[in-house]
Amino acid sequence: MPVADDAIRCDACPVLCYIKPGRTGACDRYANADGQLVRLDPHVVLERAVSRGDTLVPFLEKSREWDGALVSGEETFVTAIGAGTTYPDYKPAPFIISSEVAGVDMVTVVTEGIFSYCGVKLKIDTDRHLGAECSTVRAQGESVGHVTTNEYGSQMLSLGGVRHLTGGSRHEGTATCDALLNLCNRQAVELKIDDGATVIVQADKAPIVDGVQEERMRVGCGSATIGMFAKQWFGKVDEVVVVDDHITGVLSEHQAGKLLGVPESGIKLKGRRSTPGRYFRVAEPGTSWGGTNIDDPLSILGPFDREVATRGLRLLMVSTTGEHHAYFELDEELHPVEKELPAALRESVERIRENCEPALCTVLFMGGAGGSLRAGVTENPVKLTHSVRDALTRVTCGGAPVYVWPGGGITIMADVSRMPENAFGYVPTPALVAPIEFTLKLSDYATLGGYMDHVRPLSSITSINRDEESRRRLAARPDNPWPLASNKSKK
Amino acid sequence: MLPDGRRLHMQDGPIDVIVEAFGDADEIALAYRAAADRFIEILDELCGELAFLRRPARDDGDLPSGAIARRMLAAVRPYASRVFITPMAAVAGAVAEEILAVMTSAATLSRAYVNDGGDISFHLAPGEKFAVGLVERPDRASLFGTTTIKSGDPIRGIATSGWRGRSFSLGIADAVTVLADTAAMADAAATVVANAVDLPGHPRVGRVRACELAPDNDLGERLVTQSVGELTPGEIGDALEAGIRLAESLCGSGLIRAAALNLQGETRVIGAQDRAQLVNIPVPDGSPVHA
Numbered sequence: 001m002p003v004a005d006d007a008i009r010c011d012a013c014p015v016l017c018y019i020k021p022g023r024t025g026a027c028d029r030y031a032n033a034d035g036q037l038v039r040l041d042p043h044v045v046l047e048r049a050v051s052r053g054d055t056l057v058p059f060l061e062k063s064r065e066w067d068g069a070l071v072s073g074e075e076t077f078v079t080a081i082g083a084g085t086t087y088p089d090y091k092p093a094p095f096i097i098s099s100e101v102a103g104v105d106m107v108t109v110v111t112e113g114i115f116s117y118c119g120v121k122l123k124i125d126t127d128r129h130l131g132a133e134c135s136t137v138r139a140q141g142e143s144v145g146h147v148t149t150n151e152y153g154s155q156m157l158s159l160g161g162v163r164h165l166t167g168g169s170r171h172e173g174t175a176t177c178d179a180l181l182n183l184c185n186r187q188a189v190e191l192k193i194d195d196g197a198t199v200i201v202q203a204d205k206a207p208i209v210d211g212v213q214e215e216r217m218r219v220g221c222g223s224a225t226i227g228m229f230a231k232q233w234f235g236k237v238d239e240v241v242v243v244d245d246h247i248t249g250v251l252s253e254h255q256a257g258k259l260l261g262v263p264e265s266g267i268k269l270k271g272r273r274s275t276p277g278r279y280f281r282v283a284e285p286g287t288s289w290g291g292t293n294i295d296d297p298l299s300i301l302g303p304f305d306r307e308v309a310t311r312g313l314r315l316l317m318v319s320t321t322g323e324h325h326a327y328f329e330l331d332e333e334l335h336p337v338e339k340e341l342p343a344a345l346r347e348s349v350e351r352i353r354e355n356c357e358p359a360l361c362t363v364l365f366m367g368g369a370g371g372s373l374r375a376g377v378t379e380n381p382v383k384l385t386h387s388v389r390d391a392l393t394r395v396t397c398g399g400a401p402v403y404v405w406p407g408g409g410i411t412i413m414a415d416v417s418r419m420p421e422n423a424f425g426y427v428p429t430p431a432l433v434a435p436i437e438f439t440l441k442l443s444d445y446a447t448l449g450g451y452m453d454h455v456r457p458l459s460s461i462t463s464i465n466r467d468e469e470s471r472r473r474l475a476a477r478p479d480n481p482w483p484l485a486s487n488k489s490k491k
Numbered sequence: 492m493l494p495d496g497r498r499l500h501m502q503d504g505p506i507d508v509i510v511e512a513f514g515d516a517d518e519i520a521l522a523y524r525a526a527a528d529r530f531i532e533i534l535d536e537l538c539g540e541l542a543f544l545r546r547p548a549r550d551d552g553d554l555p556s557g558a559i560a561r562r563m564l565a566a567v568r569p570y571a572s573r574v575f576i577t578p579m580a581a582v583a584g585a586v587a588e589e590i591l592a593v594m595t596s597a598a599t600l601s602r603a604y605v606n607d608g609g610d611i612s613f614h615l616a617p618g619e620k621f622a623v624g625l626v627e628r629p630d631r632a633s634l635f636g637t638t639t640i641k642s643g644d645p646i647r648g649i650a651t652s653g654w655r656g657r658s659f660s661l662g663i664a665d666a667v668t669v670l671a672d673t674a675a676m677a678d679a680a681a682t683v684v685a686n687a688v689d690l691p692g693h694p695r696v697g698r699v700r701a702c703e704l705a706p707d708n709d710l711g712e713r714l715v716t717q718s719v720g721e722l723t724p725g726e727i728g729d730a731l732e733a734g735i736r737l738a739e740s741l742c743g744s745g746l747i748r749a750a751a752l753n754l755q756g757e758t759r760v761i762g763a764q765d766r767a768q769l770v771n772i773p774v775p776d777g778s779p780v781h782a
Contacts, residue, residue, distance in 0.1 A: 007706050013504030014538035018706040026705075027505035028657065170721065 008032050105442035106484060107455055109377045116431040118367030119160025120183050121413065123151070124199065124207045125217045125359035127245060127320060129285030129293075130155045131196025138192045142175035143168065147193060150246075153217040157191070159183070165430055177430035183363045184416045184424040184432065197287065203363040204417050209287055216356035218320030222249035222290065223278045225320055228355075229348055230256035233316070236344045239265040240316045243282065243300065243324070245291035253277035266308030266334075267315070270300050290319035297326050304334045316345055322352035362415065365397065365424075367434060369410040377438055383448035384438065385410055393440040396483045398423040412436075418480055439483050499523050503534045506586060512594060512603040525597035526590050526605070533559065533586060544578045545709035547571070559589045566675035569746055570683050577709040584650050584678025587612035591674075605674075608657060610650040610681075612674035615642040623649060625668050625751055638749075640670070646748050648674030652681035653753070659701050659708065659715035663730055663754065664688035669738075670749040670762075680738075680747045688734035688752055695720030719755075727757045735759050 007018045010025045010032075017025035019032040030037060124130065130147065131137075137145040137157055145159030164176040182189045188202040200208040207214045219225055222244030230251060233240050239262075240251035251257040252265045254277025271282035282300040286293025294300060297317040304313075311332050318325040327345060328336035341349065374381035387393040388410050395402050395412055398419035402412040416423075425433035446452055499510040508530070512522045536557045537544065543555055548564055548571040555561055555578075562585035563578035570576045587607040594603055595614050602621065604613035613621055620641040640646050651668045654660040660682075667685040671677035690696060697718035701710035704717075722730070731752050738750040742762040749762035 014535055015504050015541070016538070020704065020706065023704060025505070026657075027507075 006032075006035060008035060008037055010037055106439060107442045107445045107450070108483070109438045109445075109450070112425070112433050113367070113369060113373045113436045114427055114429070114431050114433050115367040115370075116166055116429060117162045117370065118165075118180070118365065118432050118434065119145070119158065120180055120416075121364045121366055122157040122159060122183065122201060123362045123364075124155045124157065124201060124214075125153055125357075125361070126155055126207055126209055126214045127153060127218045127291030128197065128209050128214070128287040129245065129291060130157075130199055130209065131193030135196055136194045138194070139179040139189060140171075140175040141192075142172045144172070144176040144179050144191075147196070159191075160432075173430045177426050177432065180432055181424055181426050184365050184434070185422045186363075186416060201361040201363075204360060206359050207361050212287065214359040215323065216321045216353065217359050218244070218290070219322075219352050219355040220320065221247045222320055223247045223254065225249060225318075225352065226251055226254045226277065227256045229352065230254070230260055230262075232348045232351065233345075234260045234262065236342070236348075237316045238263075238314045239267055240318065241267070241269070241297070241301075242318055242320060243290040243292060243294070243297055244320045245283070245285050246280075247274065248279040248282045248290070248300070250277045250279070264308050265313055265315075266305035266310075268302035268305065270302060289324045290321075297324070298328075298336060301336070304330065304336075306334060309334045316341075316348075318349055318352065320352075321356045322349045325349045362417065364413045365416050365432075365434060366411070366413045367432070369412070369436060373436070374410065378445075378449045378451070380449040387440060387444065387448050388438070392444050393438050394483060396437045396439065398435040399437070399480065399483055401481055437483065499526060501527060501530045503530065506530075506534055507608055508587065508590060509606045510590065510594070510604070512598070512600045514598070514600040514602075518598040518600055522594040522598040522600055522603065525593045529590055529593040533589070536560075537582070537586075544582070545707075546577060548576055548578055559585045562588055562673075562675045566673070566679040569744075570679065574683060574686070575713070576679070576683065579709045580682040581675040581679040583607040583610035584612065584648060584674035584676070587674045588648070607674075610648075610674055610678045612648050613640075614647070615640070617642050625666075638670075644748075645672050646670045647672055648677035650674060650677035650681040652678075652685035654685070654716035654719065658682075659704070659710055661686040661710070661713060661715060662689040662734070663693075663696055663716055663719045664734060664752055665755065666751075666753040667734065667738075668751045668753075669747050671747045672745075676746060680741055680750070684734050684738050684741070684750060684752065687737040688730050688754060690722070690726055690730050693722075693726070695722065722755055724757075727754050730754055731757060731759045735761055738762070 007020045010017045010019055010030050013027070015026055017027075017030075019025050019030070019037070021032050021034065024031040133147055133149065135147045136143045137147060137159060144164055145157055145161070148156045148158045150156070160176055160180045165173050168176075179189050179191070183201070183203065186203040188200055188205070190198065190200050192198045197210050199210075220228060222242035225242040225244070226240065226249035229240075233251060238252075240249075242249040248269065248271065250267060250269060252262045252267065257277065269279045269282060271279040274280050283289075283292035283294045285291060288295050289297060292300075309330060311330055311334065313330040315328040315330070315336055316325070317328070325341065327339055327341040329339050331337050374384045378384050384393065385408070388395055388404055395404060395410065397412070397414040400414050400418035402414040405411040405413070419435075423435055427433060440448075442455070445455075497511055501508050501510070510523065510526050512519045514522075537559060540555045540557055540560050543553075544560055544563060548567045550568060550571050555564060559582075560578065563581040566581035566585065567576045567578050584607070587605040587610055590605045590607075591603060591612040591614055594600065594605070600614060601616045602614060602619045604611055604621070615621065620639050622637060622639050624637050648671050649668065650671075651666050652658070652660060653664045653666040654662065655665060662685045664685045667681050667688065669677045669681040669684065671680055696716060697720075698714035699717050700712050701708045701715045702712055704715070731754055734752045738747065738752065738761050741747045742750070747762065749760070752759045
């Protein structure tokens, strides 16, 4: 029943709360969403489960409808998301779940790790200049990380890490934790790079650089683009310049053009020649043509060589994404005059575009399972490290595969896009709370000093609860290896 | 039952309790049955008198009819002449107490507790004891101290209140945890003490009228805390001091036995001569793991 100021009356229980738009009732389970009474999505209930220490366990199920059974043996994997701790026991509740998989007793040790040593590696698909290497990356004005290497078509940022989380001021730690949490939970975050761009990043979404949404990655550097398309241009145009902040390519001088017999055009490029047909630094880095700062492509050309160039010479200038292009012909004074792009060349520009993959931001969570986390798994933590190293123990984050770094300790990286939504939490330390599961044979678990008396069967996961929905059952992603599948990668 | 096979979890509307009993298996089963039977009546019973329970308590007014409602009113009455308080301030503790009472009358138990969203009522047979952990903030399970309560102690109730919790607070304490003779008494006292930990008019404390957040809330037009910015050590000390003064007077009159007040990482404890261990106890094995 609608009442004044858009509040609605919830009739889910006899308390009959009036709930204002955007608020929840006394139970935190029903809410007013734009005038509609809604059950909160399982995430919120789950978050509540984490913060209140309830023992609600989300399930990942293989992609099929839940059949109503509480457990389904090897088809069910208990993730650490929402496993939390059990107040008022306040004891670690690493769920230690046994299940039989293909006749072998397996055990999965499930815990929500609190990671002070953690961060994200962010790959931003863009050729635009975001900032100089080592520049500080800021969120909410605080230093949360730095610009690291420029990879092929992408700029890498390294965010977080213990020195930002707990090594700086409280504000720095809070802003860092906030940025990491949002990125890991696939929310958008605005980052400002010192003396560089402001970029809005979100896992699996295109980056927005200084307000402009990035569309596509470059097909290759300018030189590579010449190599890839030389044959398609041959005969249709006399000269091609592929503008790129890294290496600008020139068809007639490039090895690919030479092999085809493209004659010299008399073109003069600014910048520093690397090898024939390949030029560094034709302009300054920027967010325009091919990741440079130029809007007028002719600004990177000097006058044509009067001894070589001829009237009517056809010139195509194009960026490495095909996003920018211009077509010129030389007039009697050998000045390039812009003309409409001929249909035959339009096709090649389209082809460049077509070969450019959608630009995305990708977020890898990186963290180290410390001594105490490992102690929650076994009384002899180093044995867990060895077991992971020997590939006897499989590590997953919310059921998603992880890369375990070689060397000491258990330092992992996981693609947050392959984890269930909102899998991460935080504590005010500040530190990130991330799900981590260790799956191994029951016999191996006994060998490494596991807490055998805490092992409980999967079938024990049940509770009396009016709201069965508070347990979050998710279909496992078909592209993730099934965490309980037999381990074929033993060393 | 919860996955551990030991504890009973029950939930109805906004009531969410976790119960654990210790003793013979048959007795535990009896106790859980009694708890569940009583539990299903509670929400309807309370809602039947909700309008009364949301009004300010008076020293001399009518008595409500329900057993839990009476426990609530009794717990808040000592404060009625001093501050604004409604019986709702003790609802969680009173519910916990009621469930514990039916369990202990139905079965012989060595120990038992009923935890209603952090407000806990417990039973100890002679010679028994409970270890209790204290959380710094009610919305985060990180421990800042532990204490042991023995059967000879008068304490049978523990409650925590703070602005981050599920209920609104007029104060700025992250958590005020109170030990008292009953859970309803602890609940009422924690609410009052948490309200007293305050810096009235402070610019970095965000307050909103309760009725703007929840139109039918018992706090009505009163300003409830929605955010607390970073405070200076002096400000934290002043705010805690206000709460400590009140807690000490409550301790003196026997309304509470001990209290721990927490604000932005600072903790003050009173009434804990034997409970010096209330603070700065290292987190025991297996609590939230720090990597």
